[in-house]
Amino acid sequence: MQPNPVYTRDAALQIVQEYIQSHNLINHMLSxxxxxxFYARYFxxxxxxxxxxGLLHDFDWEKYPTLDQHGVAGAPILRERGVPEVIVQAILSHVDSSGVARETTLQKALFACDEITGLITAVxxxxxxxxxxxxxxxSVKKKWKDKAFAAGANRDEIEHATQELGIDLWQHVDNVILAMREIxxxxxxxxxTTPSVE
Known part of the structure; x- marks a missing residue:
């Protein structure tokens, strides 16, 4: 099947709904x-x-919930569904074990936006x-050093990913909060409440 150069959000959402049952995981993917x-507009x-x-990046997590399978096992499914290769490669690159290096801004942004959304949600x-x-x-900064809080959010990975993207960590956190406010x-x-100004 030839990849579709004009791939729609509805088609992606269909894949998400087919493969994901967890409400929390769907919320993570929406985040x-x-x-x-936000970063597409920024760049x-x-x-x-x-x-x-971003929407598709974890679509295979429930079916392949290990880091050695996640992404790699899902890539052929995405290709069969006509997902453009640029998206497949970005999704592969957000899992280090895939062996796909993060070279493009798209790939670096996906890696940077993944873990941080979970920490922001927890806070x-x-x-x-x-x-x-x-x-x-x-508020996120106050919880940052408490490693027991949202322990699944890898702080080292978040810092590393933000450096790769070339954005200050706390500016990145504010950017992602702004983005998540939209949904x-x-x-x-x-x-x-209404947004506060600090």
Missing amino acids: VEAAMR HEDEDLWGIT ALVRPSRSLMDLTSK ASQLGLAGE
């Missing part, structure tokens, strides 16, 4: 999509291409507002 769309790149890459959930709307990097209601993290 990464939002962050990738003047194709927002749909970047967004779809939002323990706030009284349970909201992204009044969350800033200052806060969908994520159940809108609360009843």
